Amino acid sequence: MQPAPLAIRTAPPLLAIALRPLPLPLLSAALTALTRSVAARHPSLFRRLGPYSTARFVLDPTDLPFVICLLPDAAKPQVALHRRAQQGDTKIAGPLAALLGLVHGAFDGDALFFSRDLVIEGNTEAALALRNAIDDAELDIGAELQALSGPFAGVMGQAISVAQARTGLCLTRPDQGEWI
Amino acid sequence: MEIVCPAGTPASLRAAVKAGAHTIYCGFADETNARNFPGLNFDRAEMRDGIAFAHRHGAKVLIAINTFPRAGAEAIWHSAISDAATLEADAVILADLGLLDHAAQKHPGLRRHLSVQAAAANADMINFYAATFGVKRVVLPRVLSVPEIAAINAETKVETEVFVFGGLCVMAEGRCSLSSYATGKSPNMYGVCSPPSHVDYREEAGELKARLGGYLIHSAAKGEPAPYPTLCKGCFTAGDQSGYLFEDPVSLNAEQLIPQLQKAGVTALKIEGRQRSASYVAQVVQNFRAAVDALAAGRPMPAGLLARLSEGQASTTGAYKKTWR
Amino acid sequence: MKLTVGPNQFFWKADAWAAFYDGVAKAPVDHVSLGEMVCSKRMPFYQDRIADALAVLQAAGKTVALSSLALVTLKRERKMTAELAEMGVEIEVNDLTALAHLPAGTPFSVGPLVNVYNESTLRWLAGRGAVRLCLPPELPLDPIATLAATARELGVEIEVWGYGRVPLAISGRCYHARLHARPKDNCQFACEDDPDGLSIATREGQPFLAMNGVQTLADSYACMALQADALAQAGVTTLRLSPHTGDFGQVCLLFRDLLDGRIAGAEVAAALTAQTPRPRLSDGFVRGARGADWSGAVVA
Numbered sequence: 001m002q003p004a005p006l007a008i009r010t011a012p013p014l015l016a017i018a019l020r021p022l023p024l025p026l027l028s029a030a031l032t033a034l035t036r037s038v039a040a041r042h043p044s045l046f047r048r049l050g051p052y053s054t055a056r057f058v059l060d061p062t063d064l065p066f067v068i069c070l071l072p073d074a075a076k077p078q079v080a081l082h083r084r085a086q087q088g089d090t091k092i093a094g095p096l097a098a099l100l101g102l103v104h105g106a107f108d109g110d111a112l113f114f115s116r117d118l119v120i121e122g123n124t125e126a127a128l129a130l131r132n133a134i135d136d137a138e139l140d141i142g143a144e145l146q147a148l149s150g151p152f153a154g155v156m157g158q159a160i161s162v163a164q165a166r167t168g169l170c171l172t173r174p175d176q177g178e179w180i
Numbered sequence: 181m182e183i184v185c186p187a188g189t190p191a192s193l194r195a196a197v198k199a200g201a202h203t204i205y206c207g208f209a210d211e212t213n214a215r216n217f218p219g220l221n222f223d224r225a226e227m228r229d230g231i232a233f234a235h236r237h238g239a240k241v242l243i244a245i246n247t248f249p250r251a252g253a254e255a256i257w258h259s260a261i262s263d264a265a266t267l268e269a270d271a272v273i274l275a276d277l278g279l280l281d282h283a284a285q286k287h288p289g290l291r292r293h294l295s296v297q298a299a300a301a302n303a304d305m306i307n308f309y310a311a312t313f314g315v316k317r318v319v320l321p322r323v324l325s326v327p328e329i330a331a332i333n334a335e336t337k338v339e340t341e342v343f344v345f346g347g348l349c350v351m352a353e354g355r356c357s358l359s360s361y362a363t364g365k366s367p368n369m370y371g372v373c374s375p376p377s378h379v380d381y382r383e384e385a386g387e388l389k390a391r392l393g394g395y396l397i398h399s400a401a402k403g404e405p406a407p408y409p410t411l412c413k414g415c416f417t418a419g420d421q422s423g424y425l426f427e428d429p430v431s432l433n434a435e436q437l438i439p440q441l442q443k444a445g446v447t448a449l450k451i452e453g454r455q456r457s458a459s460y461v462a463q464v465v466q467n468f469r470a471a472v473d474a475l476a477a478g479r480p481m482p483a484g485l486l487a488r489l490s491e492g493q494a495s496t497t498g499a500y501k502k503t504w505r
Numbered sequence: 506m507k508l509t510v511g512p513n514q515f516f517w518k519a520d521a522w523a524a525f526y527d528g529v530a531k532a533p534v535d536h537v538s539l540g541e542m543v544c545s546k547r548m549p550f551y552q553d554r555i556a557d558a559l560a561v562l563q564a565a566g567k568t569v570a571l572s573s574l575a576l577v578t579l580k581r582e583r584k585m586t587a588e589l590a591e592m593g594v595e596i597e598v599n600d601l602t603a604l605a606h607l608p609a610g611t612p613f614s615v616g617p618l619v620n621v622y623n624e625s626t627l628r629w630l631a632g633r634g635a636v637r638l639c640l641p642p643e644l645p646l647d648p649i650a651t652l653a654a655t656a657r658e659l660g661v662e663i664e665v666w667g668y669g670r671v672p673l674a675i676s677g678r679c680y681h682a683r684l685h686a687r688p689k690d691n692c693q694f695a696c697e698d699d700p701d702g703l704s705i706a707t708r709e710g711q712p713f714l715a716m717n718g719v720q721t722l723a724d725s726y727a728c729m730a731l732q733a734d735a736l737a738q739a740g741v742t743t744l745r746l747s748p749h750t751g752d753f754g755q756v757c758l759l760f761r762d763l764l765d766g767r768i769a770g771a772e773v774a775a776a777l778t779a780q781t782p783r784p785r786l787s788d789g790f791v792r793g794a795r796g797a798d799w800s801g802a803v804v805a
Contacts, residue, residue, distance in 0.1 A: 044226075048189075048219045105191075108460035114405050116388075125218050125376040128455075132219030135457045136189035179198055180236070248622035251648035277601075278625025300601075301578045301677075304586075308605035323578060323677025331580075351674035351721065352576055354620060357643040358673050358714070361723055361796035364789065366643050369622060393795055396707040412674075418684060418705045418716060425680060425705060425716065505678045505689035 008107075008117045011063040011096045015167055019064060024081040031068070031079040037148050038139065039077050046074035048133035052126040058088035061096040072130075090122035092130070097169055102131065103139050104173045142172035181442055181449055181472045184242070184341060185465050188220040188454040193230045195458035197239045200469035204234055205242040205273060206454065207371075212260040213244045214297060215454040216371030228267050240270035246295035247371045248276045248354075258282060265290045273319065274298075275354055280313040294318040296343070297354030297368070303335035310338045317341055319450060321353050322432070325502045326440050333445030342441060345464055346452025348432040348498050350412040358411045362393035374410045381406075398429070405429075433495035436481065438471055441500075506737055506744055506764045508534040508757065509664055511617070511639070512542045512572035512597070513748040514672065515717055516697045519551040525748060526558040530565035532757035534746070536637070537562050538597040538614065540572040540589075543675070544718045545582045546692070559594065570595040570637075573603035575618045576675045576719065604633065612636045617666055617745070618675065622648065624655045631659040639664035639745050642671045642727060645793035646739055653740030662742045668756060668777075669747025670702055670715055671723040671787070671796065680716040692718075700750045701782060712785060713797075723796060725787035730773035731800050732791050733763055751780045774801050 039046060046053050049072055059068040069086050071078045092099070098117045101107040109131045112118040120127045142160040149156040164171045185201035187193035196204050207213025209221035222230060231241045243264040249257040257279055264272045265287045272290055274280050275297035283292055296319040300306045309315040317339040320329060333340055351358070356373075360366040363378040380391045387399040390409035397409035407413060407429035416425050434441070438449065449472070451464055470482050498504055510529050513522065529537055539558060541548045555571070562569050571594050577586050589596055590606035598604050599616035607613055615638040621627055622641065630638065638661055640649060649665060656663040681703070682692040695718075696703075702715035702722050712724040729736060729744055736744070744764070746756055759773045774786060789798030 050218060052218065102457075105457065105459040108457040110408070110456055111460065114407055116400070116403070116406050119388075120381060123377075124379040124381065128376045129218035131457075132189065132217065132455075136191045136219075138191050138458070179194065179233075248620050249625070251623045251651035254623050254625060276620065276622065276626055277629050278623050278627070281629045282625055299576070301576060302583055302602055304583055304605045305577070305600070305602045308601065321677075323576070328578060350678060351676045355575075355618060356674040356721075357641070357671075357790075357796065358721065360643045360790070361671070361673055362713075364793065364795040368620060368641075368643070393797075395711060395713055396709045399708070415708055416705045416713065417708060417710075418703050421684060422708060425684060426676075426678075426721070499677050502690075503688060505682075 008095055008098050008101075008112075011061070011167065011169065015096075016064055019066075024066060024083065028080045031081070032077070034141075034144060034148060035070070035077040035079050038137075038144055039072075039074060041144070041147065042137045042139070043074070045133045045137040046072055046077075048136060049129050052089075052123075052129045055090065055123070055126045056088040057126070057130055058086050058091040059099060060091055060093035061099055062093055063095050088122065090120065090124070090126040090130075092118060092120055092127055094118040100141070101170050103134055103141060104170045105135065105138065106170050106174070109135070138173065140173035181438070181475070182447060183465060183468050183472060184448050184450040185461060186346075186451055186454040186456070187230070187461065188215065188217070188456070189458065190222065190226045190230050192454075192456075192458040192461045193241075194233060195462040196465050197234050197237050199462040199465035201239055201465045203240040203242060203270070203448070204230075205244055205450075206230065207244045207246075208260050208263070210256065210260075211250075211370045212247055212257050214246045214295075214367065214371045215244075216247075217376065217455050220455060224263055224267070227263075227269075231267055231269060235268075242271045242273055242293060243269045244273040244295065245279065246273050246275045246297045248297075248368045249279055250369050254278070258286075261287060261290070271317070280309070280315070284313045288314070291316055293341070294338075295354070296321055296349075299323075299352040299354050301352070303332045306332065306336050306338050310336070317447065319343075322349050323352055323499050326437060326444050326500050327502075329441070329446060329500075330444035339447040340445065341448035341450050342434075342446050343432060343452055344434040344438065344441070344449045344468065346431055346456075347410075348427065348430065348452075348496065350427040356412075359392075362395050362411060364393075374408070379409055428494065428496075430494045430496040432498045434497050434500055435467070435471060437497060437500055438481065439475060442475060506733070506742060507536065507662075508667075508760055508764070509536040509538065509639070509743050509745045510534050510757070511669070511745045511747045512538050512540055514543055514670070514720065514722070515700050515702060515748075516544070516547045516694065517551075517700055518697070519554055521700075522551045523554045523558060525753065527561060528754050529757070530561045530567070532754050533761040534567065534757050536568045536570070536743070538570040538572050538616070540597075542572045542575050542599050542616070542618070543720045544679075544696075545574055545579065545585060546694075548585070568595070570597040570614045572597045572616060573599050575599045575616075576677070577602040578677065607634070610634050615639065617642055618672060621652070624652065627652055627655050627661070628659065631656075631661050635661055637662040637664065637743075639666065642666035643790045643796060646732075646735060646791050647793070649736070649741060649791070650739035653742075656742075657740055663740065664743040664745045665729065665736055665741050665791070666727050667729045667744030667746050667760060669726055669749055671725070671727045671790070672720060673714070673723055673796075674721040676719050676721070679719050680721070681718050684716070723787065724785060725797055725799070726777075726784035727790070728774060728777060728784075728786040728788055728799075729791065730760075730763060730770040730777070730786075732788050733770060736791070749784075751782060755780070771801065
């Protein structure tokens, strides 16, 4: 029996084009703010990284014109975007949809890796630690953005819905109902 | 039949309970359990909350303390057992003789299961563990065929639990030092086989080469699946032959054998994968829960939907069919 | 320190098997454990020679034990194991099934395939009657020393895997049969052509493992020639030599001379690697490194 391949969409070329002229320092600052907010709301994520909380992670959305460098360091996480390849302790590369799907629990990291939708280079243990920590944190980037938006949370929520519908990317965590 | 599900993180535990798991197994975040991977497992507070969550929803939690305590450091394992008792775990899963003896003496009220790491592969040995240490359930090693499992159940009162899905040990569990031979880290003592700290992936001449401890385990051409470099599923050469000498990069899927396993007297079906994601756990649990519910209601078994979650995207029924040997 | 000869791990012709033990009878070793540890299907080929071998070894002043199978699944294997316990000879337990058949308090040996990693397990086994115990070959020196101290207190002899291809795993599947595309039940004894196991290399030609039916061994031969002093200091009482083809009498002599201080470890290693077939040596496990590492390797 031939199993069905994972349906990983690549980001629409328009998204890549739209992102190209954006000033990277501005995006970096916004992502750093987002990451710090995540760190404050999910302290266990950084605890789970253990010895790798000070590692340098390079996340490479292969269908976008930049790579993301993440220095988790619980107290002061930093995110920086770069146009060109960056050195890090470990690099996780794959289509943006795969990376976002991983964050939102839509895909299983091992399955993405076996199918080579995701490629790890460098310290494999660090990459696995990050994947496991993120999986446990049950992040919802949409909700995190709303949390950051203060009084504009409602507007942000609508914008995220529109973006999700337009790009087909998984920007929020599927609702699982309330389980206490 | 009881579905026993893995949880590497609190999120996976909750996902498994929501997906219909009867029982969850998990471990503390240290070398006392056989899935000691970075970023996985539970600290004491997470375990307390996880057990409380499962109990509120009618599920049980088993704590795997199934490595072999290191000489001179047994206290780490002893405190894991006493904490499991305090946190009201429904059972502990143990493999080591000394640890079983300790648990039986010091915590007689804490239910004891025999881990697959003890590789108890016949009724004499299982009954011996039951008589000596009061073991109530045994997780059978993945070396037995279904008729052999039936024969064991006919000769023992100890409940049997068998693996039905996930990674497949080709060797008798708990009796394999391949990984320490290549990396210096013993699965039996540190709880990790083919440790990611010793994995190296490299693109060479258009192929993705996966090495463990410097040994080439396999290489994948572009577009081919790239399984994790688990030693016993590597591609090697012996004499004039090359190939997967021990096992192909497949994972176990005994979904279609569930009716036979039930007839063989098996109590619980175990899913491997504490290193897998919460979403994976949820999907697998839903499938298996649907299968056992269908079986209980006399409906036909649903067709398998799990293949794409499998390692290398191919599956086997392993030793359950005798031809595997 | 004393020397033990462990059970032959490989499938040898009955005559070669019997001749080997005639040689061991003359070798400077103290204890011999023999019998089938790996595959029950091999037993019929030489089991009628075991009684003679036992007699020859005992007449030569060796203590002897009969090894149990390492993995017992079939009815026939359970019966074999139960009968072993009734033979009135000391048993080397290599799977706890054998223990289930031994009345508590009967003295027995524990082989290297039983998981003895800590003091509690050692105490428990001694309480059941264990008098001699070969530690798992993957144990590093520190735990060996801790266990040896406990063993001395309990009056149990502690052996360490001293020489020979290291047993790494046992399986329900026969790799020799798989290699020859035969079912295990009709294996036609594919393993008999490899009296020291069949070497397995990586696809880059790096020697790695060896197959021996249902057993997987290291490609390298563990060799404690350079670790003998450290092991003696750690309180180890005995080194275990595992049977191989080639001049095994010389292997025994070399280790006896080493333990008696007549030659140096490096000379022993040199002499062993000059044997036919030429073994690659390792001692990484004891040093807490990769099992495959060899401390005698020349640093370039």
